[in-house]
Amino acid sequence: MSVVVALAVALAGTGCSTADDTAAAAPVQINLPDGRQITVPKAPRRVVTLGGQWTDVALSFGLTPVGYYDGLEQQGTGTPPWYGDKLKKSVPVDPSGDLVASVAKLKPDLILAPGFASMAGGFDALTKLAPTIDKISGQQVDPWQDMVALMGTILHRPDEATRITAGVDRTITDVARRFPGLRGKTYTFAFAYGSDQMSVLADPSDGAGKLFGQLGLRISKQLTHEAAESGQPRVQVSTENFSLLDSDLLVLAAQTPQLQKRVEGLGGFRGLGSVRRGAVAMLNTVQITGLNEPSPNSIPYAFGQMTSALAAVSRG
Structure with missing residues (x-):
């Protein structure tokens, strides 16, 4: 400010x-x-x-x-x-x-x-x-x-x-009140851009990180550790290391619909706890941009695309 x-x-x-x-x-x-x-x-x-x-x-x-x-x-x-x-x-x-x-x-x-x-x-x-x-x-x-x-x-x-x-702040507060069980839970925010590579948010002060933080969510310690090691706000994770994405909530987008299908078919993806619990928001590039580059109208829209996943996390 x-x-x-x-x-x-x-x-x-x-x-x-x-x-x-x-x-x-x-x-x-x-x-x-x-x-x-x-x-x-x-x-x-x-x-x-x-x-x-x-x-x-x-x-x-x-x-x-x-x-x-x-x-x-x-x-x-x-x-x-x-x-x-x-x-x-x-x-x-x-x-x-x-x-x-x-x-x-x-x-x-x-x-x-x-x-x-x-x-x-x-x-x-x-x-x-x-x-x-x-x-x-x-x-x-x-x-x-x-x-x-x-x-x-x-x-x-x-x-x-x-x-x-x-x-906008009221909208975010309303989401947090609607899903009180989010507080203290972990989340992973990732973008698959290649056949075996993902960019994963590890900086809570990032634009998207601040939004999730307002809901009471936090990045897992394993990801913040990776970020500290690399010195980068976003860490690169291969599909061989899907376990790094393990969290209460997974928000994931892929560069193309074809790549999304490939990721969803991988054993490492299906084995994630968030996936087994239905706490996954699969977004397209437009929707995830609304979180990556937040603005007054993109925030309510993007949160609206994650309702079912947020509910699953809150119940858990």
Whole structure:
């Protein structure tokens, strides 16, 4: 929260925290973790979002991006369902083409481009089109709460930002109350990306890790030990070592439906306690992205896909 709190302090004397027209026209100065200082001269109306989290955050405020990039869409898996039909008038941006030219045509007054700072030459070109924000934290995935708070500051609608965050927090709290038996149980969150390889979450401070933690779940000690040994927030596990995935709850996705069937057919998978108890949420790449890159509308959607598995864990 340091970035957002620093912004709130810096802006406290500008009057832009009010909702009237004068405040909406006031400039907002933002100090970013990469050392850049940018100024958004007034509440933006033509926003380009080059990341799914920011797209959802903008939509949560009722602000439809004039253009957007969504990795899931680019992979051919379709538009994330938590957007609904709100992007039908927005222009998809393909980063594999001339990204800067595509964005320039949209005449943006704000560009949200997480992860694009490493784009050689291109990022500097984006910053010449409009105020451009890359990462807002030092974390691998920016916290969705900080993104909502920052958007509320930029739009001069901090009260709405508070309401959005509180609404999502209520949803998470409701899930925890519905399944009280989750507290203290262990979980495994894994993605199968090859015929015998999986990436497994082992960092409770990761975006998905924080969500599961709010439900009272914790990562197993064997995985946190592996993470400590490797120094990485996600550990690579081969299918020969399926036992490392043993936990009360298993949340698993595979890169393709074919790979999912292969994993489900392996003896090591069928032998896991979570599988035998029915405490498994098999997700597709879209659903698991809603947890990996959490945002206001993806969180309720993703939790809704895990109801039966959460119930099985809670009963156990």
